[in-house]
Amino acid sequence: MRAFFDSDLWWSFTRSPVTVISAVVAFICIAGAVFATWLAPHNPFDLASLQLMDAFKPPAWEAEGDGTYLLGTDDQGRDVLSAIMYGARVSLLVGFAAVAFSTILGVSLGLLAGYLGGTVDAVLMRIADIQLTFPGILVALLVDGIVRAALPRDMHENIALFVVIFAIGISNWPQFARTVRGSTMVERNKEYVQAARVIGRSPLSIMLSHVLPNVMSPVLVIATLSLGFAILAEATLSFLGVGVPPTQPSLGTLIRIGNDFLFSGEWWITIFPGVALIVMVLSVNLLGDWLRDALNPKLR
Amino acid sequence: MSLLDVKNLRVEFPTRRGTLVALDDVSFSIAPGEILGVVGESGAGKSMTGAAIIGLLEPPGRIAGGEIRLDGKRIDNLPYEEMRRIRGRQIGAIFQDPLTTLNPLYTIGRQLAETMTTHLPIGPGEARERAIGWLELVGIPAARERIDSYPHEFSGGMRQRVVIALALCAEPRLIVADEPTTALDVSIQAQVIALLKSLAREKGTAMMLVTHDMGVIAETADRVAVMYAGRIVEIGPVREVVKHANHPYAQGLMGSIPPLDRRVDRLQQIDGAMPRLSAIPPGCAYNPRCPQAFDRCRVQRPELMPAGATDAACWLHAP
Amino acid sequence: MLAFIISRLLQALPVMFTVSLISFAMFAYVGDPVAIMLGQDYTVAQRDALVRELGLDQPFFVQFGTFLGNAVQGEFGLSYRLSRPVSDLILERAPATLELAFTAAILALAVGVPMGVYTGLYRNSWLSRFFLTFSLIGVSLPTFLIGILLILTFSVWLGWLPSFGRGDVVQLGWWSTGFLTWSGLKALILPSITLGLFQLTLIMRLVRSEMMEVLRTDYIKFARARGLPNRAIHFGHALKNTLVPVITIAGLQLGGIIAFAIVTETVFQWPGMGLLFIQSVGAADIPIMAAYLMLIALVFVTINLVVDLLYYAVDPRLRIGRGGH
Numbered sequence: 001m002r003a004f005f006d007s008d009l010w011w012s013f014t015r016s017p018v019t020v021i022s023a024v025v026a027f028i029c030i031a032g033a034v035f036a037t038w039l040a041p042h043n044p045f046d047l048a049s050l051q052l053m054d055a056f057k058p059p060a061w062e063a064e065g066d067g068t069y070l071l072g073t074d075d076q077g078r079d080v081l082s083a084i085m086y087g088a089r090v091s092l093l094v095g096f097a098a099v100a101f102s103t104i105l106g107v108s109l110g111l112l113a114g115y116l117g118g119t120v121d122a123v124l125m126r127i128a129d130i131q132l133t134f135p136g137i138l139v140a141l142l143v144d145g146i147v148r149a150a151l152p153r154d155m156h157e158n159i160a161l162f163v164v165i166f167a168i169g170i171s172n173w174p175q176f177a178r179t180v181r182g183s184t185m186v187e188r189n190k191e192y193v194q195a196a197r198v199i200g201r202s203p204l205s206i207m208l209s210h211v212l213p214n215v216m217s218p219v220l221v222i223a224t225l226s227l228g229f230a231i232l233a234e235a236t237l238s239f240l241g242v243g244v245p246p247t248q249p250s251l252g253t254l255i256r257i258g259n260d261f262l263f264s265g266e267w268w269i270t271i272f273p274g275v276a277l278i279v280m281v282l283s284v285n286l287l288g289d290w291l292r293d294a295l296n297p298k299l300r
Numbered sequence: 301m302s303l304l305d306v307k308n309l310r311v312e313f314p315t316r317r318g319t320l321v322a323l324d325d326v327s328f329s330i331a332p333g334e335i336l337g338v339v340g341e342s343g344a345g346k347s348m349t350g351a352a353i354i355g356l357l358e359p360p361g362r363i364a365g366g367e368i369r370l371d372g373k374r375i376d377n378l379p380y381e382e383m384r385r386i387r388g389r390q391i392g393a394i395f396q397d398p399l400t401t402l403n404p405l406y407t408i409g410r411q412l413a414e415t416m417t418t419h420l421p422i423g424p425g426e427a428r429e430r431a432i433g434w435l436e437l438v439g440i441p442a443a444r445e446r447i448d449s450y451p452h453e454f455s456g457g458m459r460q461r462v463v464i465a466l467a468l469c470a471e472p473r474l475i476v477a478d479e480p481t482t483a484l485d486v487s488i489q490a491q492v493i494a495l496l497k498s499l500a501r502e503k504g505t506a507m508m509l510v511t512h513d514m515g516v517i518a519e520t521a522d523r524v525a526v527m528y529a530g531r532i533v534e535i536g537p538v539r540e541v542v543k544h545a546n547h548p549y550a551q552g553l554m555g556s557i558p559p560l561d562r563r564v565d566r567l568q569q570i571d572g573a574m575p576r577l578s579a580i581p582p583g584c585a586y587n588p589r590c591p592q593a594f595d596r597c598r599v600q601r602p603e604l605m606p607a608g609a610t611d612a613a614c615w616l617h618a619p
Numbered sequence: 620m621l622a623f624i625i626s627r628l629l630q631a632l633p634v635m636f637t638v639s640l641i642s643f644a645m646f647a648y649v650g651d652p653v654a655i656m657l658g659q660d661y662t663v664a665q666r667d668a669l670v671r672e673l674g675l676d677q678p679f680f681v682q683f684g685t686f687l688g689n690a691v692q693g694e695f696g697l698s699y700r701l702s703r704p705v706s707d708l709i710l711e712r713a714p715a716t717l718e719l720a721f722t723a724a725i726l727a728l729a730v731g732v733p734m735g736v737y738t739g740l741y742r743n744s745w746l747s748r749f750f751l752t753f754s755l756i757g758v759s760l761p762t763f764l765i766g767i768l769l770i771l772t773f774s775v776w777l778g779w780l781p782s783f784g785r786g787d788v789v790q791l792g793w794w795s796t797g798f799l800t801w802s803g804l805k806a807l808i809l810p811s812i813t814l815g816l817f818q819l820t821l822i823m824r825l826v827r828s829e830m831m832e833v834l835r836t837d838y839i840k841f842a843r844a845r846g847l848p849n850r851a852i853h854f855g856h857a858l859k860n861t862l863v864p865v866i867t868i869a870g871l872q873l874g875g876i877i878a879f880a881i882v883t884e885t886v887f888q889w890p891g892m893g894l895l896f897i898q899s900v901g902a903a904d905i906p907i908m909a910a911y912l913m914l915i916a917l918v919f920v921t922i923n924l925v926v927d928l929l930y931y932a933v934d935p936r937l938r939i940g941r942g943g944h
Contacts, residue, residue, distance in 0.1 A: 130634050133871070133919055138878035145900035145908055146645055232761045239763045240885055240897050259767060259886075263782075267771055274764045282759040354844055380849075388846030395844070400837035404936060405859050415845045450935040466845060 012294045022286035029280045033088035042079040044086055059268050072268040075261065080268060083254055084276045090250035091277070094165055095231040099223050101169030106176025107219060111211065113177065114184025115204060125181070128174035139171035140233050144242055160245040168233045175222050183215045217295040224288035228281045235277055251277045301372065302329035303506050304353070304474055308366035309376075311345075311352055311530075313577075315360075320577040322348050322361065323530050327604070332473065335500060335507045337521030337538065339514060339553065341574050344527040346510045350476040352376070353508070354393050355383040370474070389419040392467035392505075394496075396479040398459035402451035408435070408462050409447035412469055419470040434465040438495060457488035464496060468503065475500065475507045481516065493520055514553065518542050526550045529574055529585040536610025546607035547614045549586045584615070592616060623937075627927050631920040638916035642909035643686045647679075695910035700902045705910045709892060714794045715785055716891030719883070720876045722807055723815035727873070731819040735826025736861075739834070740853055750823065757820030762879050766813040766886035773809060781806045783888040814883040818876055822869050829861045836860075863934050870926035874919050 013019055032039055057073040059080075072080050113121040131139060144167035151159070187193060187210055196206045237243035238252030239259075246253060251273045258270025311323035323345045330336045338346045351357050353368055355375070368376040375386060387393070395401045403411060412431035416422060422430070428447070435443035438461040440454075451459055460480065467475055480496060481489040497520050500507045509521055517524050518538060525535040526547065534547040545551040552570040572589040575581060581588055587597040596615045607617035670676055674685055689695065695705035738747040774782035786802030788795040797803025833839060834857055842852045881893035888894070892911060899907040931937050 126633070127637075130637055133634065133874075133923070134915070135875040135878040138875075138881075138915070141878075141881065141897075141900065142908075142912060145903075148900065149645070149903035149905055149908070150648075228759065232759075235761055236763060236882055239761075240882065240900075242897070242900050255764065255767065262767065262771060262775060265775075267775070270767060271771070274767060278756075278760060278764065281761075282756065285759050286755075356840065356843055384843075384846050384848065386846070387844055393841070393844035395837055395841055397837060401841040403838040403842065403856050403860070405863075405934065406856070414847065414851065418845075418847055418851075452936045463841070466841075470846070 009294055013290070016290055018286060019290040022283040022290075025279060025283040026287060029088060029276075029283065030092060032085050033092050036082070036085035036089050039085065042082040044078040044083045058266075059272075072266075072272075074258065074269045075266075080272050083249065084251065084273050087249050087251045087254050087273060088276060088280065090161075090244055090248050091231055091234055091252070091280070094161065094168070094234040094244065094250065095227050097165045098168035098172070098230040098234070099226045101165060102172040102226065103176055103219065103223055105169065106173035107180050107215070109173065110177035110180025111184050111208070114181040114211075115188060115207065117185070117188075121181070124177065128177055131171075132174050136171040136229060137233050137236055140167045140237065141240075141242070143167040143170050144237060148242070160243075161248065164234060164237055164243050167237070168230050171233070172226050172229065175226070176219060179218045179222065180211070180215050183218075184211050187211045187214070221288065221292045221295055224284065224291050228285040228288060231277070231281055231284070251280075303332045303334075303371060304330040304508075305369040305372075306349075306353070306366070307369075309349070309352060309363065309368065310365035311348055311357065311361055312364040313361045317578070321364075321530060321580075322577060323352065325603075326366070326527075326530075326532055328525050328532060328535055330474065330506050330508060333501075333504045333506055334523065335497070335509055335521045337517035337524040338508060338510045338527060339512060339517055339524060340527035341512065343574060343577075345530040346512075346527050347478050348530075349527070350393070350478045350508060350510050354387055354391055354476055356387075385419075388415055388472065389470050390472050390474065392470070392472035392475045394460075394463055394467045394475060394477040394480045397483040398456055398463050399483065401463055402459060402466075404451055407448045407450055408454075412447075412462075412466060415466055416469050430469070431465075434469050435462070437499070438462070438465045440465075456484055457492060460484060460488075460492050461495065464492075464499065468499060468505065471503065471505075473505060475505055476510070477507060478510045479512070480509070481513070482511070489516075496520075514542070514556075526553060529580055530577065531585065531613065532604065533586065533614070534607075534610055534612040535604065540609040544608060544610075546610055546612040546617060547586075548590045548592050548616070550612070584613070623931060624924075624928070627924055631924065634920055635913075635916060638913055639687055639690060640683070642690075642912050643683050645905050645909050645912075646686065647675075647682060690910075690913060696906045698899070698904055698907050700899065700904040700907075705906045708895060708907065709910060709914065710793065712890060712892045712895050714796060715889060716877075716880055716884070716893060718797060719807065719810055719814060719889060719891060720880055722811040723818070723876050723880075724873050726811055726815035727818035727822055727876075728869070730815075731822030732826055732865075734819075735823040736830055736853075736858060738823065739827040739830025739861075742831070751827075754820035754823050757816055758824075760817075762813060762817060762882045763886050765816055766809070766883060769809045769813055770886070780809050782809070785890060810883050810887045810889055813886065814876060814879055817879065818872050821872050822865070825868055825872075826861060826865055829864050830857060833857045833860045859933070863930065866929050866933065867926055870922055870929070874922045877915060877918055 013023075037043075059072045074080060074083065109124055113124040144163060147163050147167065151163075184207070187207055192210075193207050196202070234243055234250060235252030235255070238250050239256045241256065243252055244250045246257075249257070254273035255270050255277070258266070258268075258273065261267075261269050306329065307327050309323055309326040310321065313320040313322055326345070326349060328336065338349065340346050348357070348361070351361075352363055355378070357363070363376050366376075367374055370386070370390060375383065378386070402408065409428060409431050412434060413424060413427035416427040416430060417424060420427075432443050432447055435447060440446060440458060440461055446453075451462070454462065464480075467477075475496075477496065481492050484492060493516055496507070496509075499505070509517070511517060521538045523536060524538045524541045525532050526541065526545075526549065527533065528549050534541060534545060534550040541550060542554055545554050549570070556569060570589060575585060575588075581598075582601075583599050584590070584593070584597045584602055587593040590597065594615070596618075600615075602613045602615050602618075604611040604613045605617055605619070607614065674682055677685070693706045697703065698705055698708055701708065734750050738750050741747050770782045773780045781802070784806060785797045786804075786806035787800040788797050788803055789799045797807055838860075839852060839857055842856050847856075880891060881897055883889065884891045884893035885897055892914070895907060896911045898904075899911070
């Protein structure tokens with residue numbers, strides 16, 4: 001830990017006020033989401049506590065606002081602030097899970113392509129090239145659509161969350177794979193790998209122990225920047241109504257629900273989840289940008 | 301009267317860890333039609349001097365003191381627009397790498413013509429004719445056919461000829477040539493230098509020839525200035541400096557030229573390395589490496605002073 | 620020139636082939652088209668007849684060949700959901716999407732490039748800092764939120780602009796255009812800003828970084844040393860060199876407009892292909908999804924080709940021949 005605070009990374013972190021603020025904001029978002037059960041003023045999913053009388057309350061500072069509902073209530077009398085905290089939990093869960101999935105998939109395929117070379121490499125990289133021709137969100141949308149169509153209708157509700165994670169994860173693997181493949185190919189031709197073969201050790205195992213540490217920083221950078229993308233992708237899918245199920249609303253779902261009330265004047269139902277989403281993604285992106293510059297100035 | 305007069309020029313680079321002095325107290329002059337060679341190790345400030353004269357120091361570098369006069373008129377403090385009219389028209393420049401100094405997306409004819417129409421009262425048609433003339437003059441074969449070619453269609457040596465044509469086409473009175481042959485094949489270097497020299501002589505153009513190649517200087521220049529750690533340590537007629545250098549550093553530099561007339565087993569070399577700009581020693585900057593250094597060298601900095609047929613900044617020649 | 624185009628077309632073939640294979644696999648293996656088309660009650664004989672009629676009893680590659688043959692003629696069968704030919708549905712919706720995407724692309728380029736040039740040239744002016752902050756927020760703002768915020772401001776609060784639909788359209792043959800009526804143009808404003816904003820910020824940042832890179836090059840320094848006026852250096856020499864990489868990436872980014880059109884069309888209930896597609900995803904309407912996928916692939920391949928041709932036009936180093944070494 002001492003070593004960490006002495007490091008260049010920590011030094012460059014403290015030198016950038018924007019980054020420090022982003023980190024604090026990101027931390028608050030994550031903490032608020034993870035501990036929503038304890039921190040949220042209300043439980044938006046506890047049907048017993050919902051009061052339809054309290055529906056459509058504006059934020060507390062407006063004339064008709066109610067002090068117990070800081071950011072107002074929605075059409076069913078749910079507290080918007082609490083719904084945001086619970087929703088952020090779903091958004092972050094999908095975001096982290098999707099990034100973890102694409103990291104594992106991308107790193108493994110990248111290692112495989114770089115180590116085996118030849119046809120496997122050519123095929124994998126060609127697929128990556130083709131996929132990278134299309135925007136990530138489109139790929140996620142298509143995968144999501146295909147998986148939905150392939151599965152029987154009554155299963156949708158239960159596995160929708162996994163479908164979204166899978167779709168977003170799939171749409172993002174080529175970035176990881178390309179980076180890891182490059183490093184792997186460099187390592188593969190080094191002498192110690194050849195030597196390992198001679199003394200009968202599996203070159204793959206010792207290469208892994210050399211390649212993985214080398215690719216850690218770029219992978220970390222790509223993962224951080226991907227988190228912003230994944231959260232936005234989930235929000236977009238949910239907004240379009242093909243994301244997480246309505247029983248587990250994410251920020252995107254909340255925005256979609258609130259969107260219906262935009263014209264009747266209840267703007268807070270959709271705007272506050274929107275602001276929460278922007279703040280979350282912006283802080284993650286700023287952290288990612290800083291991390292990229294701090295870890296590797298050459299990586300653009 | 302001299303064409304270019306540089307007096308006590310000082311160039312500074314403000315950095316986070318304090319101000320670096322890249323050029324300090326640099327003074328020299330160039331007469332009309334004269335070729336002044338400037339030699340020294342990389343980082344000695346040769347190119348920096350050239351950049352300061354054409355008014356194109358890379359920010360955050362800036363002229364912090366002294367003055368530069370062209371024809372008696374100060375040019376170091378001119379507004380950008382006035383200095384721009386002088387660049388190309390009065391002072392031409394040639395850079396090191398011909399592969400990167402030409403815009404890859406414009407034909408060489410266009411680049412020549414735009415330089416001329418910017419500075420001379422001629423129209424596009426006249427400019428094109430003159431461009432062909434310049435290309436012939438610098439030795440591009442079939443100039444009329446090749447004027448609409450792009451830079452990548454020429455070899456390195458040919459491209460440097462185009463660069464020379466570009467530097468000369470508005471007929472400036474002074475050329476600042478910054479290592480014009482360093483990036484070229486050895487076999488072509490001599491041709492390009494010979495071309496540069498003959499054109500300068502023919503047009504009566506003065507030239508400041510920056511290089512680290514003493515051979516080039518000896519062959520081309522009338523006078524030579526030797527730079528070390530941001531200062532001129534010796535300046536004088538080329539023959540004198542090559543044969544009888546008076547500053548120990550210049551002596552060492554000349555000793556590293558392989559003589560053509562006799563065999564030597566080992567070339568002389570100077571021990572150590574030039575100090576970084578952030579760590580220039582007090583006194584004479586050369587004192588830690590100087591075999592003849594004495595107490596005064598370590599405390600007091602020498603100015604240029606007459607020494608034999610040249611001027612040298614060395615206490616050995618103190619009156 | 621011709622050889623160049625042909626080689627680029629050959630490179631596009633594998634992409635189109637892969638996408639067709641995916642589309643076909645969706646058709647053949649996802650869901651049960653026979654059950655969907657026959658509805659609840661059917662006999663085994665009816666089912667067999669339909670299987671034969673659709674060619675589903677043929678080997679894989681025969682089916683794929685038939686699919687490709689039909690696809691080339693724009694034939695993708697009937698929509699499961701709307702029971703109408705997919706090609707008709709898409710053709711009806713195409714003008715709306717293309718007009719929206721075109722307007723958004725023009726907006727992104729016409730505003731993004733000058734902003735990028737400005738911020739690249741005057742790095743430290745307060746306007747540049749403002750543009751940069753704006754672009755950072757632009758990149759982090761999801762398209763649908765931009766749309767919602769614009770609707771809230773300009774439709775709900777100010778009441779200036781319509782929030783949904785295309786307004787009045789004029790039929791020109793099979794093409795319906797909103798460009799020719801006042802209400803059509805008004806309806807286009809918010810959706811095209813929504814769709815173009817993200818690409819605009821991307822293009823601005825891209826042009827800015829390329830511009831800064833180019834300004835550091837030797838040939839720009841040499842152009843200064845030749846005493847050329849700043850206008851010629853910045854907007855001639857520097858901008859033209861900036862365009863080379865910008866064309867490639869901006870071209871691909873503009874392709875993203877088609878993808879984000881799905882979101883924009885949903886927010887503004889814009890009757891285009893994207894809205895049709897998202898409704899099809901919700902309803903697992905495979906023929907429309909497959910057709911849309913292939914259409915998108917075609918659009919991207921075309922954009923790539925156009926980008927290559929532009930590149931060829933701008934950069935003489937790609938043109939071979941004419942002496943030299």
